[in-house]
Amino acid sequence: MGVDDWHLTEDVDAFLARSRDFLHSRPALHTLVLTATEALRSRKTAPGAEAPIFGWLECGGEVRAALFRTPPRRLNLTPLNPEHADLLAARLSRLGHPLPGVTAVPDTAAAFAESWSRHTGAAATLRDRRRLYRLGTLTPPEPSPAGRGRVAGDEDQEQVALWNHEFAVAIGEATSAPAAKFAGYRRFTFWELEDGTPVSMAGATPMVAGQIRVGPVYTPAHLRRRGYAGAVTAEASRAAQDAGADEVLLFTDLANPTSNSVYQRIGYVPVTDFTAFDFA
Template identity: 30%
Template sequence: MKCKLYQTPQDFLEDNRGFLLKYEAAVQLNMGNAQSHSGEACHPGLLFGRYEEQGEPLLLFGNTLPWNLCLNAVPGETHAPAAATELAKHLKQSGIVIHGLNARKDLCEAFLPAYGGTFHMRTGMDVMVLEVLIEPPRAPGHVRKAVPADLGMLTEWGLAFQREAVHESPSEKEIQEKFSQYVEKETVYLFEQPDGTAVSLAASNRALPHGAGISWVYTPPEHRGHGYAQCTVAEICREKLAEGKKYCTLFVDKANPISNKIYQKIGFQILEDCFDYKLNEEDGV
């Protein structure tokens, strides 16, 4: 088993192109982070590499501070947990800072005890993929793209989503800036009732080579149970598949089985699990 580090994120993308394209829905976070920094030089806070055996990748990793360390491996690869253990020891011994871990369950179980410290789980998720849309029942109203006038509402809903989904409260400015960029790129979708009241939100802001990532799915509590989120997500899927994307993908909270069933009804299937752990600050390197 050999560890290979890359000089740039672009080198990581090129050397692992076959792997990334074959498993792109599962590796979308690592791939997206590498693409965002492709022209930069790697350093401990922007670290990309892999563990390999006979030249074939066992485990891909990317550490892009302030985001979590992300790990990916071939589904069912029995040697990948051992590689995750070796990576944890290497990072700890080298004094390389991580803020947390994002990986499937078996990789988390191998990495966390080897790294040491105290981690707390933020979310346990299922990565879901849709290739063929099953049309949902139509709710009264329609889906539209968000516009700058919606920014105040989007900021409020984005903050509520963060509190509910990951139990964190980012700054209002941070969420406002994020949604301002999304609106400018026309990647935010709202379900609007016939009277013009917006009642649900979803975004498609992660473009993959063959797919489209969906996130920020949120409906205020008073509007839940009417199929608005399902219709909004279905509209995004309909649009992206018509544009030539082969699939759409989203992350669903394991603690919310109702959402899981709702998405399965329109054609989503579970691809892989994905757990998000944060390292307690006092245990950081």
């Protein structure tokens, strides 16, 4: 086995043609690459922007792992053993691919970060730890906070863009085009007061491989701790079930015990953790 067992491409359709069966075999574990590639198929790369990169590891004629990166964000990897992670780090460093970081399940992220540092000299710093949850039995909050859920429409796009930007700033991932990541792709649900004022928001990806992922969930700081986030997440989760999803998923930041407890109370159960490293 050598570095050439990794196949790299900028063509999302070529990537999916080879790796679709592998990705669909474990939709929850592969949710990031499934939803990212589905989004990329629906829009073109902006002129002058760095092209995304995709890749798959082939062993014995079978795809065993996959990767994607949409600049300027981190490299995302499906689970790898340390040997395969090192082969990939060697391949990317040899090709001169700059990487700002990596996101994967903890063992894979740590193995790749160690290999990347060894091959390039770049220091790796732990960025965050996230937990992937799967919806079990949906249990909406009782009592429900004042207000009701409502699907965001075209007239709400300015509010959706603003809250997406605030969410990106809050998690340290704001870009020069904060709404572009979500425009025309995710469905958004508002929790609004009786007078129609929106107070919280939850997004949801389109269904792919039978799974829908809820997120981002955002409530402005001055409106938190009133139950709005749990209520709007339950509304978005119910809509995903009604759409026929086999699995409804969401991510939480493990540094935020409040959100983790809220989602578990409405029926979400842990699946696995993900770790992100930044590279100097």
